[in-house]
Amino acid sequence: MWQRSKPYLLIAPATGAMLLLFVGGLWEGVLQSLGYRPLVGQSRLTLQFYETLLSSADFWRSLGLTLRVSILSTLAGGVLGLMISVCLVMLAGAGPFKHSRFWRHVFQLPLLIPHFVAAYLAVVMMIQTGWIPRLMFALGFLDQPADFPVLVQDRFGWGIVLTYAWKEAPFIAWMLYPVLYRTQEKWWEVARVFGSGRWAYFREILLPLLLPAWMTASFIVFAFTFSAFEVPYLLGVTYPQMLPVWSFEMYTGGDLTKRPAALAVNVLLAGMAVFFGWLAHRTGRRFGLLEGGRWE
Amino acid sequence: MSRRLFHRFHRVAVFLFILFIVVPFIPLLLWSVSAGWRWPHVLPESFSLRAWTYLFSPSSGLWESMGVSLQVAIVVTLINLLIAVPAANALARYRFWGKRGVEALMYAPLVVPPYVAIMGLHLTFIRWNVTETVAGVVLAHLVPTLPYMLRPLVISYRTLGFQWEDQARMLGASAWARFRHVVLPHLLPGIAAGVGLSLLVSLSEYLLTLLIGGGLIRTFPLLLFPFLNGGDPAIGAALSLVFAGMTAGLLITTEWLLRRCYGDSHRTQPF
Numbered sequence: 001m002w003q004r005s006k007p008y009l010l011i012a013p014a015t016g017a018m019l020l021l022f023v024g025g026l027w028e029g030v031l032q033s034l035g036y037r038p039l040v041g042q043s044r045l046t047l048q049f050y051e052t053l054l055s056s057a058d059f060w061r062s063l064g065l066t067l068r069v070s071i072l073s074t075l076a077g078g079v080l081g082l083m084i085s086v087c088l089v090m091l092a093g094a095g096p097f098k099h100s101r102f103w104r105h106v107f108q109l110p111l112l113i114p115h116f117v118a119a120y121l122a123v124v125m126m127i128q129t130g131w132i133p134r135l136m137f138a139l140g141f142l143d144q145p146a147d148f149p150v151l152v153q154d155r156f157g158w159g160i161v162l163t164y165a166w167k168e169a170p171f172i173a174w175m176l177y178p179v180l181y182r183t184q185e186k187w188w189e190v191a192r193v194f195g196s197g198r199w200a201y202f203r204e205i206l207l208p209l210l211l212p213a214w215m216t217a218s219f220i221v222f223a224f225t226f227s228a229f230e231v232p233y234l235l236g237v238t239y240p241q242m243l244p245v246w247s248f249e250m251y252t253g254g255d256l257t258k259r260p261a262a263l264a265v266n267v268l269l270a271g272m273a274v275f276f277g278w279l280a281h282r283t284g285r286r287f288g289l290l291e292g293g294r295w296e
Numbered sequence: 297m298s299r300r301l302f303h304r305f306h307r308v309a310v311f312l313f314i315l316f317i318v319v320p321f322i323p324l325l326l327w328s329v330s331a332g333w334r335w336p337h338v339l340p341e342s343f344s345l346r347a348w349t350y351l352f353s354p355s356s357g358l359w360e361s362m363g364v365s366l367q368v369a370i371v372v373t374l375i376n377l378l379i380a381v382p383a384a385n386a387l388a389r390y391r392f393w394g395k396r397g398v399e400a401l402m403y404a405p406l407v408v409p410p411y412v413a414i415m416g417l418h419l420t421f422i423r424w425n426v427t428e429t430v431a432g433v434v435l436a437h438l439v440p441t442l443p444y445m446l447r448p449l450v451i452s453y454r455t456l457g458f459q460w461e462d463q464a465r466m467l468g469a470s471a472w473a474r475f476r477h478v479v480l481p482h483l484l485p486g487i488a489a490g491v492g493l494s495l496l497v498s499l500s501e502y503l504l505t506l507l508i509g510g511g512l513i514r515t516f517p518l519l520l521f522p523f524l525n526g527g528d529p530a531i532g533a534a535l536s537l538v539f540a541g542m543t544a545g546l547l548i549t550t551e552w553l554l555r556r557c558y559g560d561s562h563r564t565q566p567f
Contacts (some may be wrong), residue, residue, distance in 0.1 A: 005392035011398055014383035014442065018401050021439050022413045029416025039419075043507055088308045105548075112543045114500030119534045120524045121320040123328060124533070129335045131323035145335060170317070215316065220406065227409035229503050234524055244409070248503070253417060266412040270497040277407045 011184055026270065033263035048117040049264045059265075061240040069157040069232070069242060070225040073164035078218045081172025082210070088173055089180045110170045115163075122163040126151045151233055159235040160242075168221045175217035179210055219280040223273055243269050311418060321540075327533035342460075343481040347530035351538065356531075358538070361519040368515060369498035372437045376445040376494050377487070384446055384486075388453035403443050410439040411503050421508055428510045436504040437497075444493035452486025484557055496543055516542075 034045040053059045088107060110118065125131050128145040130152075136142040152159040182207065191201045230232035232242040241249065242266055327333070328347050329338035351358050352422065386392070387399060407411075414436045418427070426432030464474045502517040511518065516539060523532030 004392075007386040007392040007395075010382040010386035010390070012401065013379040014446070015398055017379055017438055018404075018442065021417065021435060022405060022408075022410070023401070024420070025413025025417035025439075026408070026413075027416070028410055028420060032416060032419070083309070084313055087313050104315065105514075106314055106317060108541075108547070109321070109544075111559075112496075112547060113536070113540045114502075114517065116502060116521065116524055117539060120532060120536055121324060123524075123531070124323045125320050131338075134336050138338050155539050166316070166320070180392045223407045227412075229409075229411065244411070247415075252507075263416060266415060272414045273407050273409070 024090075026267075029263045030267055033260055033267050035260050037260075049260045050268075053261060053264050053268070058246075062243050062246050063159060065240050066226060066242045066244075069160050069164075072157075072161045073168065073225045074218050074222040076161060076165035077168035077172055077221050078214065080169035081217065082176065082214065083175035084169055084173035085180055085210075088177050096281055107173065110167050111174065115167060115228065116230045116234060118163050118167045119159075119231045122159050122166075122235060123152050126159060126162070147161075155237055155239055155240070157232075157236070157242075160232050163231050163235060164221075164225050168225070172214070172217040172221065175220075176210055176213050179213050180206070183209065197248070215280070219277070223276060226276070227269055227273055260269050305485045322468040324533045327529050328537055329528055330458075347528075350531060351534050357519055358535075361514050362542075364430070364514060365516040366498055366544065368433055368437060368513075369495045371430075371434050372441055372498045373445070373491055373494040375438060376442055376489065377436070380442060380445040380449055380490065381483070381487075384449035384453050387446075387457070388450045389456070402446055405439050406443050410436075411507065413439060414504050414507055418507060419520060427508055428512045430513060432508045433505050433513050433515075436508040437501055440501065440504070441494040441497045444497055445490040446488040448489035448493070449483065452483045456482045485554060488550050488554050492547060495546060499546075500544065 031045075033049055034047070035049060036043060036045060082091060084107060122255070123130070127133075128148045128150065133142055133145055133148040136148070142148060149158075151162065185207060188201060191205060227244055229244040229248060233245050233248070236242055236245055247262045247265040247269070248266070250258040311427075326340055327344050329345065331342040331344035331346065333340040350356055383398075383402070387395065415437065417436075421427045421432050426433075426435065460478050460482075461474050464478050469477070471530075499515075500517065501515075502521060505513060505515050505518060509515070509518070520532070520535045523529075523535055
């Protein structure tokens, strides 16, 4: 009896905490998004907030912006991350960057600072009077600040995408690094014996090994950028806003009648995050990407 | 492509990526020591330590907010450690009904944003009288941090079979002695990684602290945010640098402790 109940006792505290704080919170969020407010005598459930939301143009514009920004961020971060992971492997070897521990820490820098500081770096670098326009002016590429494109607090979301790319590329690289680290010099030599070029070696050997970790890392980045608040809050425009910012503004705006709508946005956001997670898992399984590469 | 050309290309690529990572910190440093810096100057026209002296003066609130931040982060991490070690043991080494479900629940905050749950709990927190208190903020921070604590611990537990503990039991070791002398040393890298990540996530948390703390629990990010959102750029830059230094110090200390315990050959992964 003890043996059978032991794992349940071990997981009980952590599960309890998560059930209470996470599942309980989601449950209350769903109830409130359905208009359940017993404090003001409102205990009938209604779908009206979802109906209003789904029929408003604002919601669809916000969703469009949110999807565009998170997809572009994931693609940019994914490609740069792949390149950086290759750089990291080279730093582990010999060559001009022998003090590799120091340089590897340099690549960790974006992982160490929180997202809102990264957003601030983007402001300092890329506003029209930022450091990049100043350098370009000094080099004669620019006559006045207005000639530099609006990249921060722009309607398209370029500032957000660039910040995420800078912040998430090293994250993806660190997820890929252990995989690349296990590949060996010998493999490249064997491949060469069989007449493989560098590109063929990368395509046939490295890429299939990297894909599972790359898919997982990219999905984590996508799920995060889809629902994160701070960077779009600092770098976005007042209209259209990304969904998390929109929900936050409705919730904290002072108008209590808007709170159910804010929670409805949250519930839809969470639902979509779960759907994308399920989709990524399914796609991964279909192509055999989640089992991990075959090493033998 | 000839071998030499290829190697030169490698070097250029590594160099460019290092630039890409490091360059944004340069104007941040310059801003923090600038006294006046108008367009189109590439370097500040005059330098001063005004922002730094302000930060380290009592009126800036830096020390209080750092204290609150550390208090929250440390309590959160201790609670996480207490509940995650047994959970990781069960998830890594036992087979039981409902395991997949528990795993999904534990890692769910990595996919479903924690503020969705915490915004839903807001009214309940008000009923429990924990809004605008450190305790409430600690409870809120548990949601995003627990998965980061759990994951490295599960990985550590997976490589520990039952044989070592059985052996210790046969030699007469008590349950506590078995944990203290057999399990704990094996778990140390996982604990270090989990503690580091949990502290990092808690220290960087803004939205949950604002929602539950109501602006009264002023952690470091809450102090910093107004400066990022159009405040004095010199102070914003200096505060950002303090924050980056604090988290970097945290990571380097963790890594140093690990190296001291395990020798240079031991590598830690962020996940």
